[in-house]
Amino acid sequence: xxxxxxxxxxxxxxxxxxxxxxxxxxxxxxxxxxxxxxxxxxxxxxxxxxxxxxxxxxxxxxxxxxxxxxxxxxxxxxxxxxxxxxxxxxxxxxxxxxxxxxxxxxxxxxx
Numbered sequence: 001x002x003x004x005x006x007x008x009x010x011x012x013x014x015x016x017x018x019x020x021x022x023x024x025x026x027x028x029x030x031x032x033x034x035x036x037x038x039x040x041x042x043x044x045x046x047x048x049x050x051x052x053x054x055x056x057x058x059x060x061x062x063x064x065x066x067x068x069x070x071x072x073x074x075x076x077x078x079x080x081x082x083x084x085x086x087x088x089x090x091x092x093x094x095x096x097x098x099x100x101x102x103x104x105x106x107x108x109x110x111x
């Protein structure tokens with residue numbers, strides 16, 4: 001049951017953080033951003049050289065940039081979850097030194 005709860009927490013964290021990062025990254029995607037325009041133009045030009053029409057190549061270029069944005073948002077979300085786990089692990093390590101040692105030959109503790 002603990003594993004199921006852990007998987008649910010990780011899945012929820014990844015989904016929420018991915019949405020957060022996607023919304024933050026989309027702030028840089030606008031028609032007035034020179035880097036965005038040059039990236040779309042470069043992809044579109046490469047697709048036109050491959051024999052795709054101008055309108056279709058522009059559409060595919062936008063789709064490619066959006067796909068990269070989604071992948072980047074998901075990567076950042078996974079990194080966020082790893083940081084959360086690292087913090088929890090760092091907080092739990094001192095608990096190992098606080099716990100009592102079991103005496104040899106003693107009966108196991110009841111649950």
